[in-house]
Amino acid sequence: MRNPLPPVPGKLLEIEVSDDLRRGTPLATLIVAPSEEDGDAVLEEIGGVRPTGKAGDVQTVPTGDVRWLAGVGDGEPRHYRKAGAALVRAVSSALGDDVKAGLKAFRTFAVELPADAGAEHVEELAFGLLLGGYRFTVTADEPKPSVRTVRLLTRHERAVPAYDKALERVRELAAAAAFARDLANAPSNIKTPAWLADTVVATARAKGGLPNLTVSVRDEKWLAAEGFGGVLAVGGGSAAPPRLIELEYRPRGATTHLLLVGKGITFDTGGLSIKPADGMHLMRTDMAGGAAIIAAVRAIAALRLPVRVTALVPAAENHVSGSSYRPGDIVRHYGGKTTEVGNTDAEGRMVLADALVYGIKKHKPDVVIDAATLTGAMKVSLGVRTGGVFATEDALAERVTKAGERVGEAWWRMPLLEDLAETVQGSLGDVRQAPGGPGGIVAALFLREFVGDVPWVHLDIAGPARADKTYEDVVPGATGFAARTLVELVASYA
Numbered sequence: 484m485r486n487p488l489p490p491v492p493g494k495l496l497e498i499e500v501s502d503d504l505r506r507g508t509p510l511a512t513l514i515v516a517p518s519e520e521d522g523d524a525v526l527e528e529i530g531g532v533r534p535t536g537k538a539g540d541v542q543t544v545p546t547g548d549v550r551w552l553a554g555v556g557d558g559e560p561r562h563y564r565k566a567g568a569a570l571v572r573a574v575s576s577a578l579g580d581d582v583k584a585g586l587k588a589f590r591t592f593a594v595e596l597p598a599d600a601g602a603e604h605v606e607e608l609a610f611g612l613l614l615g616g617y618r619f620t621v622t623a624d625e626p627k628p629s630v631r632t633v634r635l636l637t638r639h640e641r642a643v644p645a646y647d648k649a650l651e652r653v654r655e656l657a658a659a660a661a662f663a664r665d666l667a668n669a670p671s672n673i674k675t676p677a678w679l680a681d682t683v684v685a686t687a688r689a690k691g692g693l694p695n696l697t698v699s700v701r702d703e704k705w706l707a708a709e710g711f712g713g714v715l716a717v718g719g720g721s722a723a724p725p726r727l728i729e730l731e732y733r734p735r736g737a738t739t740h741l742l743l744v745g746k747g748i749t750f751d752t753g754g755l756s757i758k759p760a761d762g763m764h765l766m767r768t769d770m771a772g773g774a775a776i777i778a779a780v781r782a783i784a785a786l787r788l789p790v791r792v793t794a795l796v797p798a799a800e801n802h803v804s805g806s807s808y809r810p811g812d813i814v815r816h817y818g819g820k821t822t823e824v825g826n827t828d829a830e831g832r833m834v835l836a837d838a839l840v841y842g843i844k845k846h847k848p849d850v851v852i853d854a855a856t857l858t859g860a861m862k863v864s865l866g867v868r869t870g871g872v873f874a875t876e877d878a879l880a881e882r883v884t885k886a887g888e889r890v891g892e893a894w895w896r897m898p899l900l901e902d903l904a905e906t907v908q909g910s911l912g913d914v915r916q917a918p919g920g921p922g923g924i925v926a927a928l929f930l931r932e933f934v935g936d937v938p939w940v941h942l943d944i945a946g947p948a949r950a951d952k953t954y955e956d957v958v959p960g961a962t963g964f965a966a967r968t969l970v971e972l973v974a975s976y977a
């Protein structure tokens with residue numbers, strides 16, 4: 484059967500800086516809103532349109548050189564992301580209208596930067612431009628014409644090198660978020676564990692590969708021989724067998740070694756503890772943690788960060804069948820520890836436990852980071868725009884939240900409450916999988932049983948991994964959340 488998916492990873496806009504104010508390219512101008520101190524001041528009309536300057540407002544100008552006015556609010560860098568995203572969406576729809584009206588489709592548009600825009604403003608604008616127009620569709624129609632290039636125009640020739648440097652980094656970060664979105668958005672009838680593994684192998688090899696990056700894939704036979712009981716239990720109910728994906732990035736001269744582990748559940752029905760039908764379709768993004776890690780490692784290699792990184796994604800489908808694992812089962816993980824299964828829907832921690840023990844034993848990393856759409860409880864606690872951070876060390880938690888701030892992803896630290904630690908202790912087995920209590924915390928305490936004394940941080944992204952609304956550079960569907968933070972976090976060890 485033909486694979487009906489668009490190429491993964493998909494292509495992003497090209498973005499370039501120029502001080503050559505060529506005519507003929509559709510042009511957008513960024514508008515700073517009048518501040519309160521200006522009283523009731525209004526901005527001067529442009530082509531008969533009075534600009535608002537409100538962050539995220541895009542106004543169309545019917546005549547003259549400038550075609551769009553994009554508000555950047557008070558001009559703070561974070562408003563530039565909103566403006567870039569809203570602008571690229573407006574430009575794409577204008578392009579569609581042009582085509583419908585029989586006009587020649589433009590492929591490039593230009594954005595005039597304000598004279599005082601710094602590298603930070605350009606970074607934020609670029610995130611918005613690159614990701615705000617992201618789409619993932621699988622249709623019979625030929626893809627519609629789309630914008631290919633955006634040119635950022637500055638009158639300050641001397642600013643160009645600084646902007647270019649900022650863009651180099653943003654391009655990779657945005658590509659990582661988009662790649663993570665592509666993987667998580669892919670439908671689960673295509674996205675089996677084997678498809679995920681093959682896609683990672685193919686992307687790592689594309690265009691001659693990336694320096695110092697290797698991928699290996701282990702199948703269900705290898706997993707059985709090595710004793711990955713958690714992955715096999717969860718994956719056992721599906722006709723599509725599990726895989727373990729391992730990426731290794733080994734730049735010469737690196738001293739620090741980080742282990743990243745991502746939940747790779749390609750679909751989560753809940754298993755025998757089956758989920759309600761409403762919203763079950765959303766569980767195609769239950770490998771968003773794994774996707775963020777895969778995409779981050781690719782960007783880390785592309786940016787040639789001087790930090791050694793090993794990534795593990797245990798990939799399995801949590802399905803219902805005569806070979807599903809059951810509540811009440813006792814499962815032996817890699818390394819020997821046993822888990823008493825309470826609820827087959829708590830499958831993420833089952834696969835992560837194996838991978839954590841394996842990765843720590845094999846690689847002896849300095850720090851371990853895991854990312855997972857682990858608990859619905861986390862979504863209740865922090866909503867859908869903030870990720871939960873559980874860390875064994877204060878400095879590590881802070882490193883994550885700071886890295887997130889630098890790339891525009893919000894994190895909030897959650898406690899590993901000691902008074903709940905005994906609830907994950909087993910009576911028949913070593914550990915209890917789903918003892919009840921505050922879900923996000925208990926899940927984190929379960930995972931902690933498998934990391935020993937290596938500094939460890941667990942990222943629960945069940946909330947922000949997907950969106951049902953458009954906001955900033957996010958569109959409905961998978962958000963790619965955590966990919967950018969992970970790249971930035973790894974960069975902080977360089």
Ligand code: BES
Binds near residue numbers: 829862945
């Ligand atoms: N994949 C879900 C968590 C989830 C929920 C992610 C909503 C995104 C949105 C996870 O596997 C799960 O089902 N967790 C259970 C655990 C419970 C049975 C202990 C949950 O959170 O309800």
Ligand code: ZN
Binds near residue numbers: 748857
């Ligand atoms: Zn799940």
Ligand code: ZN
Binds near residue numbers: 827828829831
């Ligand atoms: Zn589940």
